[in-house]
Amino acid sequence: MAVLSVKGLCKKYKAFELKNVSFELRRGTITGFIGRNGAGKTTTLKALLHFIHPDSGEIRFFGQDIAEHELAVKQKLGFVSGGADYYPMKKLKAITDVTKRFYGEWDDGVYRRYMKLFGLDETKTPKQLSEGMKVKYSLTLALSHHAELLIFDEPTSGLDPVSRDELLDIFLKLVEREGVTLLFSTHITADLEKCADDILYIKNGEISADMPLDDFIAEYRVARFAGGVPNDGRLLGVKRERRGCSALMRAEDLPAEGAEVSDATLEEIMVHLEKE
Numbered sequence: 101m102a103v104l105s106v107k108g109l110c111k112k113y114k115a116f117e118l119k120n121v122s123f124e125l126r127r128g129t130i131t132g133f134i135g136r137n138g139a140g141k142t143t144t145l146k147a148l149l150h151f152i153h154p155d156s157g158e159i160r161f162f163g164q165d166i167a168e169h170e171l172a173v174k175q176k177l178g179f180v181s182g183g184a185d186y187y188p189m190k191k192l193k194a195i196t197d198v199t200k201r202f203y204g205e206w207d208d209g210v211y212r213r214y215m216k217l218f219g220l221d222e223t224k225t226p227k228q229l230s231e232g233m234k235v236k237y238s239l240t241l242a243l244s245h246h247a248e249l250l251i252f253d254e255p256t257s258g259l260d261p262v263s264r265d266e267l268l269d270i271f272l273k274l275v276e277r278e279g280v281t282l283l284f285s286t287h288i289t290a291d292l293e294k295c296a297d298d299i300l301y302i303k304n305g306e307i308s309a310d311m312p313l314d315d316f317i318a319e320y321r322v323a324r325f326a327g328g329v330p331n332d333g334r335l336l337g338v339k340r341e342r343r344g345c346s347a348l349m350r351a352e353d354l355p356a357e358g359a360e361v362s363d364a365t366l367e368e369i370m371v372h373l374e375k376e
């Protein structure tokens with residue numbers, strides 16, 4: 101049974117549409133949710149959790165339909181989208197006390213451990229925290245009730261490189277030791293190369309790739325040209341570089357004439373594909 105199964109999720113706004121989004125998450129895996137600004141990542145994540153109401157689609161967490169079992173499902177979930185901006189003038193301790201009442205599996209020991217690790221002080225208010233610290237506090241709340249599935253919207257974007265690395269280590273440990281499943285959106289593709297098993301790639305409201313990260317990366321090569329680019333239909337997303345040009349090629353295609361061909365990073369694949 102999939103930890104999360106999404107079928108035909110649709111949501112229409114005036115100038116944007118989430119089109120028939122379908123995917124599944126396997127237990128004990130990390131999935132990176134990628135796509136350009138405005139591609140529909142936050143809309144998808146919020147619609148999954150019914151923070152916004154989808155127009156149609158079936159969403160099942162742990163085999164249960166969220167529309168029918170919302171409270172039971174949310175007990176087993178940790179969700180973070182942005183920092184703690186609610187109750188800006190309340191002390192963290194007061195916010196924690198309210199939050200923990202909701203969760204049957206709340207674990208004060210785990211909470212204290214993350215508060216200490218992230219250097220958070222309970223006597224402060226969200227207003228007194230930096231953006232990165234607000235995210236860390238939201239993550240602490242999400243990580244303190246033994247959630248089986250964690251869904252985070254850009255959890256690393258406001259963090260310094262050391263904190264980002266620490267957080268990715270936490271993700272890997274949670275998966276390894278507790279079999280937790282994680283879905284998170286990010287623009288920092290290097291983070292995914294460090295920890296993701298699978299990627300989910302959304303383009304203009306539609307899923308354009310859903311597969312193991314290693315397979316996705318293995319599908320492509322980067323071809324670099326010192327001079328002009330040959331007129332070759334197999335070259336994808338040609339772009340100018342400081343010296344010459346580069347393009348993406350499918351790995352099964354023959355190297356283009358005059359090109360220096362190398363493995364592609366996830367960032368290179370995205371940048372070139374988005375030019376198509």
Ligand SMILES: Nc1ncnc2c1ncn2[C@@H]1O[C@H](COP(=O)(O)OP(=O)(O)OP(=O)(O)O)[C@@H](O)[C@H]1O
Pocket residue numbers: 113114115116135136137138139140141142143144
């Ligand atoms: N409440 C809303 N009403 C109308 N349009 C909306 C609403 N919320 C989001 N949108 C539109 O939906 C589109 C997708 O937005 P979304 O926030 O899901 O993108 P994203 O992939 O998360 O982008 P980013 O990487 O910038 O966070 C955007 O064009 C946005 O303007």
